[in-house]
Amino acid sequence: MNRNDVLIIGAGPTGLVLALWLSKLGVQVRIIDKTSAPGTTSRALAVQARTLELYRQLDLSDAVVLNGHRVCAANFWVKGEPVARLPLSTIGEGLTPYAFLEIYPQDEHERLLIERLEAFGITVERNTELQSFEETGDGITARLRLPDGQQETCQACYLAGCDGARSIVRKTLDTGFPGGTYQQIFYVADVQARGPTFNGELHVDLDEADFLAVFPLAGEGRARLIGTVRDERAERVETLQFEDVSSRAIEHLKAQIDQVNWFSTYRVHHRVADHFRTGRAFLLGDAAHVHSPAGGQGMNTGIGDAINLAWKLATVLSGGATTKLLDSYETERIAFARRLVATTDRVFSFVTADGPIADLVRMRMAPFLIPKMISFEAAREFMFRTVSQTTLNYRGMPLSEGVAGQVHGGDRLPWAHDGEGDNFESLKNPTWQVHVYGDTSDEMIAWCTEHHLPLQVFDWRPAFETAGLARNGFYLLRPDTYVAIAEYSADPKVIERYFRDRGIRPFFG
Incomplete structure (x- = not known):
C-alpha cells in the first residue's frame, strides 16, 4: 500500500505552498486535486509583503515581483x-x-508553484478525488478515486485539507463552519x-x-x-x-x-471552522476560513497557514519534537482567522x-x-x-516567550536596513536560529556552536534601534522567522529550557 508522510488534498496556492515547503524540508508528500488542470481564471490577486518575505525561503519572491x-x-x-x-x-x-x-493573478501564481514543485520531483495528481479517510493508529488511511474511475487505498502519517470552502476533509471530520453569506x-x-x-x-x-x-x-x-x-x-x-x-x-x-x-x-461567505486540527488531519486555507475579498487577504492567509504547519510537521516527522508541537497550529492560526474575518467583514460592511x-x-x-x-x-x-x-503576531501563545526592546515573543522579526545591509539575509534558511544585535556572551557562542544552532551576531547600528530591537539581548527565531524568545540576557540556558519545556529537539550534538 502506498504510504507518504503527508497527503495533501487540493492543489490551489495553499496546498502547493504546503507541498513545496515540506519537500524543501525533506518530507515525502503526495498532492492530489479533483480538477483536470490548473485554473486558467482566478479571483485572488494580491500577494502581500509578509508573503513575499516568507517566499524568500523558497527563492520565489524575485519571480513573483518580476512577473507581477x-x-x-x-x-x-x-x-x-x-x-x-x-x-x-x-x-x-x-x-x-x-x-x-x-498583483500576481492566482492562475499565474499556481503555475509558478507547480513548476517549482516539479523541480522536487513532485507532480500534482489530477482527476484524483478523496472519497473518504479515517485515522488508523499511527496514520491516516484514505480512499481515492483515480482518473480511470478505479479506487486506491493509501496511507499517510498526516492529511492536510486544502480543498476549499466545500472541503470534503472538513465535512468528513464533521467540523462546524459557522458564519454567514453576504x-x-x-x-x-x-x-x-x-x-x-x-x-x-x-x-x-x-x-x-x-x-x-x-x-x-x-x-x-x-x-x-x-x-x-x-x-x-x-x-x-x-x-x-x-x-x-x-x-x-x-x-x-x-x-x-x-x-x-x-x-x-x-x-461570498464569512466563516471560520470550529477546529483547524482533528487528530492527524488539518484544515488550511478556504477549507478553514472564508471571508470577503476586502483587503486582498484570503490567499495570503491560506499561504500563511501552509507555512505555519509545514515546519511543525517537518519537525515532528524528523523526530525533532513531540506531536504536542502540532497543537500550536490551530492555536496560532484560528485566532488570526477569527480576527481577519471580523476585520474584513467590518470593512466590507462599511463600503457596501x-x-x-x-x-x-x-x-x-x-x-x-x-x-x-x-x-x-x-x-x-x-x-x-x-x-x-x-x-500578524502570535503573542501570548504557547511558542512565544519574553520581550526585548519593542519586540515580543510571537512577533515577526522587524526588518532593519541601512547602507550596511539588512538583518533578513539569514532568514532565507528555514531553521531555528539566534539573532544578537550588539554583543553576546562566550557561553552563548559556545552553546550555539555545540548544539549546531546558527547564531547571527550583528554589530550594533542605529538602524536596529529604529526597528525596535534590543541591544546585547537575543532573539530565538522559529523556522518561519517569527520570534520564539525575546530576551535581554545572553544566557543560553533560557533557550535550553524553552526547548525542553516544549518537547522540541531541533538540533543534535
Missing part, C-alpha cells in the same frame, strides 16, 4: 472624482523589503480599458451601496474589476452579464471598456452598507476623513502593517 505588477498607491473615488490617494510605497518604506502591493452577488471582470483609473494603481469607488474596485494587472490598460450587485439583479446570478454592471464603472470611474476577457459571478446614513458617511464624511487620517504617519503605518500582514 507593483501597485504603489490606492485611490478613493466619490461622485466620479478622486478624493484621496494612499501612497503605499511611502508608508511601507523602512518596514519591509516589499513596501508595495504586488447578500450581495460579487462579480469579477478582467478587462482591457482606458481612462484615469487604468493608470497602474488601485482605485476604489465609495458611491452608493454597490462596491467597486479596479485592480491593475501587468500590461497597459489591463485591470480586474471586482464589484457587488445587491438589487433585483442579484436574483439572477446565473444569467448576470457584464453589460448589467458595466455602466457603473463607466460612469463613476470614467472608464472606457475596450474588451472583456473574462466575467464571472459568485457569492445601504441607506441614507450609510451613504452620508461614505460619500460625505469618508472623503473628508480619509485624507486627514492618512496625513498622520502612525495611521498610514498602521494601515500598511495591517493589510500587508506584517503586524
Whole structure:
C-alpha cells in the first residue's frame, strides 16, 4: 500500500505552498486535486509583503515581483472624482523589503508553484478525488478515486485539507463552519480599458451601496474589476452579464471598456471552522476560513497557514519534537482567522452598507476623513502593517516567550536596513536560529556552536534601534522567522529550557 508522510488534498496556492515547503524540508508528500488542470481564471490577486518575505525561503519572491505588477498607491473615488490617494510605497518604506502591493493573478501564481514543485520531483495528481479517510493508529488511511474511475487505498502519517470552502476533509471530520453569506452577488471582470483609473494603481469607488474596485494587472490598460450587485439583479446570478454592471464603472470611474476577457459571478461567505486540527488531519486555507475579498487577504492567509504547519510537521516527522508541537497550529492560526474575518467583514460592511446614513458617511464624511487620517504617519503605518500582514503576531501563545526592546515573543522579526545591509539575509534558511544585535556572551557562542544552532551576531547600528530591537539581548527565531524568545540576557540556558519545556529537539550534538 502506498504510504507518504503527508497527503495533501487540493492543489490551489495553499496546498502547493504546503507541498513545496515540506519537500524543501525533506518530507515525502503526495498532492492530489479533483480538477483536470490548473485554473486558467482566478479571483485572488494580491500577494502581500509578509508573503513575499516568507517566499524568500523558497527563492520565489524575485519571480513573483518580476512577473507581477507593483501597485504603489490606492485611490478613493466619490461622485466620479478622486478624493484621496494612499501612497503605499511611502508608508511601507523602512518596514519591509516589499513596501508595495504586488498583483500576481492566482492562475499565474499556481503555475509558478507547480513548476517549482516539479523541480522536487513532485507532480500534482489530477482527476484524483478523496472519497473518504479515517485515522488508523499511527496514520491516516484514505480512499481515492483515480482518473480511470478505479479506487486506491493509501496511507499517510498526516492529511492536510486544502480543498476549499466545500472541503470534503472538513465535512468528513464533521467540523462546524459557522458564519454567514453576504447578500450581495460579487462579480469579477478582467478587462482591457482606458481612462484615469487604468493608470497602474488601485482605485476604489465609495458611491452608493454597490462596491467597486479596479485592480491593475501587468500590461497597459489591463485591470480586474471586482464589484457587488445587491438589487433585483442579484436574483439572477446565473444569467448576470457584464453589460448589467458595466455602466457603473463607466460612469463613476470614467472608464472606457475596450474588451472583456473574462466575467464571472459568485457569492461570498464569512466563516471560520470550529477546529483547524482533528487528530492527524488539518484544515488550511478556504477549507478553514472564508471571508470577503476586502483587503486582498484570503490567499495570503491560506499561504500563511501552509507555512505555519509545514515546519511543525517537518519537525515532528524528523523526530525533532513531540506531536504536542502540532497543537500550536490551530492555536496560532484560528485566532488570526477569527480576527481577519471580523476585520474584513467590518470593512466590507462599511463600503457596501445601504441607506441614507450609510451613504452620508461614505460619500460625505469618508472623503473628508480619509485624507486627514492618512496625513498622520502612525495611521498610514498602521494601515500598511495591517493589510500587508506584517503586524500578524502570535503573542501570548504557547511558542512565544519574553520581550526585548519593542519586540515580543510571537512577533515577526522587524526588518532593519541601512547602507550596511539588512538583518533578513539569514532568514532565507528555514531553521531555528539566534539573532544578537550588539554583543553576546562566550557561553552563548559556545552553546550555539555545540548544539549546531546558527547564531547571527550583528554589530550594533542605529538602524536596529529604529526597528525596535534590543541591544546585547537575543532573539530565538522559529523556522518561519517569527520570534520564539525575546530576551535581554545572553544566557543560553533560557533557550535550553524553552526547548525542553516544549518537547522540541531541533538540533543534535
